[in-house]
Amino acid sequence: MKFSIIGPGGIAQKMAEAVDKLEGVEAYAVASRNRERAQSFADQWGYEKAYGSYEEMLEDPQVELVYVATPHSHHYEHAKLCLEHGKHVLVEKAFTVNAAQAEELIRISEEKNLLLAEAIWTRYMPYRKILNDIIESGAIGKVTSLTANLGYPLADVERMKRPELAGGALLDLGVYPINFALMAFQGEVERIESTAVLTPEGVDCMNSMTLCFADGKMAVLHSNMLAVLDRSGIIHGEKGYLKVYNINNCEKIVLYDKAWQPIRTYGVPEQINGYEYEVLACIKAIQEGKTECPQMPHAETIRVMKIMDQMRDQWGMRYPFE
Numbered sequence: 001m002k003f004s005i006i007g008p009g010g011i012a013q014k015m016a017e018a019v020d021k022l023e024g025v026e027a028y029a030v031a032s033r034n035r036e037r038a039q040s041f042a043d044q045w046g047y048e049k050a051y052g053s054y055e056e057m058l059e060d061p062q063v064e065l066v067y068v069a070t071p072h073s074h075h076y077e078h079a080k081l082c083l084e085h086g087k088h089v090l091v092e093k094a095f096t097v098n099a100a101q102a103e104e105l106i107r108i109s110e111e112k113n114l115l116l117a118e119a120i121w122t123r124y125m126p127y128r129k130i131l132n133d134i135i136e137s138g139a140i141g142k143v144t145s146l147t148a149n150l151g152y153p154l155a156d157v158e159r160m161k162r163p164e165l166a167g168g169a170l171l172d173l174g175v176y177p178i179n180f181a182l183m184a185f186q187g188e189v190e191r192i193e194s195t196a197v198l199t200p201e202g203v204d205c206m207n208s209m210t211l212c213f214a215d216g217k218m219a220v221l222h223s224n225m226l227a228v229l230d231r232s233g234i235i236h237g238e239k240g241y242l243k244v245y246n247i248n249n250c251e252k253i254v255l256y257d258k259a260w261q262p263i264r265t266y267g268v269p270e271q272i273n274g275y276e277y278e279v280l281a282c283i284k285a286i287q288e289g290k291t292e293c294p295q296m297p298h299a300e301t302i303r304v305m306k307i308m309d310q311m312r313d314q315w316g317m318r319y320p321f322e
Contacts, residue, residue: 001283002028004063006054006078007070008041011092015067016045018275025279028064031057054078058085065282067119068092071159072166073321076101079116083108088115090282094171095120097319099305106298115286116298117278120179123296124277127250127268128183131235131242134266135184139255140237146184147236148177148247149222151206151229160225161201166319168203170196170308174223178304180233180247181211181219188214189303194311204317211307249274 003025005012012030019025027047032038035052042050051057058066058081066082068075068091076096082089083105095118096102109116122128135143150173159165160172182189189211196207206224213219222229233244240257244250253266271277281293292298312318 002026002062002064003067003279004029004057004065005067005069006031007068008032008038009069012041012069014273015069015275018272019279020045021272022276022279025283028062029057029060054081058082058087063087065090065286072097072171073164073319076105079105080108083112083114083116086112086114088282088286090117090119090278093118093120094175094308095301095305097166098322099302099309102302102305106302109291113291115282115291117282117285117293118296118301119278120175120296121274121278122176122179122247123183124281125250125274127253130266130268131184131244131253134242134253134255135235140235140241141239143217143235143237145218145220145236146181146234147220148180148233149229150176150231150248151224151227153227154225155205161199161203163202164320169206169223169225170204170311173225174207174209174221175304175308176248177221177223178209178307181221182300182304184235185213185217185219187217189307190214192307192310194314196315196317198315198317202317204315209311
């Protein structure tokens with residue numbers, strides 16, 4: 001599979017590291033609006049071709065799967081460009097800025113019978129099944145609630161603070177606790193209560209989010225781009241609780257009993273860096289003629305986007321191009 005990248009920034013570096021070590025995946029092309037930047041990336045990671053425009057790369061008939069790694073504000077535009085050129089697409093999270101954009105991209109992908117997947121890596125990681133299996137085993141009894149958080153000091157990162165780039169904590173960080181909750185609790189979200197602290201520029205620097213599920217479960221979530229958070233996810237049951245160490249890239253899961261004592265630790269498989277799972281899932285889906293990956297189906301992508309839309313409505317936070 002010839003793998004190509006649009007937007008050779010920091011996250012593309014991590015993806016390139018994973019692809020570099022995957023068998024059956026060819027590091028084929030990279031495109032940037034700046035040809036020198038694309039060539040530098042290609043030289044560093046061994047990509048065969050470097051392009052100074054996205055359109056030029058997408059006109060290359062050998063390009064098969066494109067990873068879109070541009071800022072959130074441009075995901076819709078660039079993913080649509082890929083689809084219109086007949087390419088399969090893996091779009092970095094957050095998938096788009098809002099649900100309307102996501103629905104339009106999905107409509108195009110299904111019309112053209114092209115794969116369109118969201119690169120929310122936690123959905124593809126092995127720890128997801130490990131966690132769900134423990135819950136389903138009854139090890140912590142009846143589950144009632146969970147908490148999850150993610151935060152890094154990113155306030156000085158340009159794309160995080162600029163509304164025109166769809167900055168803020170929610171789309172970059174909050175998407176992970178939300179996905180964690182929806183992976184653990186598969187039921188319908190009945191009610192959402194959230195609040196945020198906005199920067200002078202008008203993006204959220206931190207937020208709190210509570211999801212109430214139709215079956216009575218509750219998820220209390222938090223994301224923050226001003227501080228270091230512990231990144232933990234804790235699932236509470238009548239017999240004990242499970243603690244996920246780092247919901248962004250699970251290091252281990254520990255089972256605690258009623259007396260708050262650790263009684264078992266679950267490890268996770270060794271990995272390249274975690275990005276490989278979504279690439280392998282995309283390739284498998286393409287080979288099977290699917291337009292979505294079962295790990296993150298289109299319906300779930302839209303569900304997450306609608307949840308974040310509702311939260312931003314509650315905060316009165318809109319991006320200038322919406």
